[in-house]
Amino acid sequence: MASRRRGEELEQAILDAVWDEFREVGYAKLTMEGVAKRAGTSKPVLYRRWSSRVEMMIACAANRVPKASMVPETGTLRGDTVALLTLAAERMRMVGQTAMLGMLAEVSADPEARNVLIIGLVNEIAKSLSETVYARAIARGELAPEHLTERLRRLPIDLLRNEFILYGEVDTDTLEQILDQVVLPALRARGATV
Structure with missing residues (x-):
């Protein structure tokens, strides 16, 4: 038995x-x-x-998001962020654009499911970014905590997700453009030495 x-x-x-x-x-x-x-x-x-299939699928996707321990230490904020975003993009690719759009359509009409999505997926990836990538950069002296606003903490992930939802694919060049043209200049404008 x-x-x-x-x-x-x-x-x-x-x-x-x-x-x-x-x-x-x-x-x-x-x-x-x-x-x-x-x-x-x-x-x-x-x-x-879970009260619905969308909540169940969000839990499944959250179970597969990159964990902090999976992000290799490259020695720079830029390198660590590229590594994390690459892992996140691979997970998004595994779930697929159609499924992500389907989940977003369902949660748009259900505030409870939207909260599950934010807590389960968005916050989990942002947590890896803050607790690993940004913490390493602070320890190396590239950043100070005051350089990071809440929006800047989420910005790389928000831009990655937007790119994937709109275009269905995010290549390395796009990840690097997100960092070099948007995220790093925003941090420099707040005094970071990245």
Whole structure:
């Protein structure tokens, strides 16, 4: 007799099932029923965690966003930011433009789901940027905390997401232009030595 999965083990199994189901059927055909079947659990188990498929998919995507420990240390703010944005762009590419647009359309009419999106995805990537990339730059003396406003903390991620949603692809040249033409000049204007 197989043991019952609980807690984090069950949640990770469900998130893996969400990802596998999404990859097989796409976002438009993703259902709670299909995920429950693939995960070997029931729909009520899913609904205890997420109130909708969009919330479930956001949790799945958040589970796959770059973690701070994944960002290699390059020795410069620019290099570390390129590394993080490259990881984030790869994750966006895995989810796909169509799925992201579908999730955005659903959350636009649902304030609760919008909050889940902001907390689960947007804030998680911004946290990696602040706690890893910016913290390293501050330790190296490239930045001081007063150089960073809340908007500047999110700017690289916001520009990356906008580029991906509009064009469906973000190459290395685009990432470097985001940094060299927008983010780094904005930080320099606030006194950073980047």
